[in-house]
Amino acid sequence: MVFGADKVPEIARGLAKGMRTLKDATNDIKNEITKSAEKNGLDSSITKEIGDNLKKVKDDLEDFTGSVKRKL
Template sequence: MILQATFLFISGAEIAFILFIVIMVFGADKLPEIARGLGKGMRTLKDATNDIKHEITKTAEKNGIDTSITKDVKKELDKVKDDLDDFTGSVKRKF
């Protein structure tokens, strides 16, 4: 069974219709301003999220909480990947 990925369960035709309505309501000359405002808002949200993550990590390290678990997991995954590459190296098909 093949599942089609959709963005927020909206098809392409519905997105086109929404864009048409937005252009009709705000006008084509206002769209760049709206897009710029949305971009700035998303950038601010991303920066705030990164600041919060940084503060949580700094506080955890200050209180002696081990934050290196992701590094350990990545190291283990890399080792498994290297072992798998070594094992399948001679079996891989050349295209």
């Protein structure tokens, strides 16, 4: 993809905001699952699996944004 130099900061801010939103949502989801599992006496180890999957998504996004940053 090719963007004009004037659009790069805007794109970077958008990506950073999206990553922050994803991280916040991830933490909220993990907390809700853990609370619900503990409340119902269930094994909360599922939160580790969910966390691992979400970390993979985060790592993939960081790989992508890293390549964008390198091209600046």
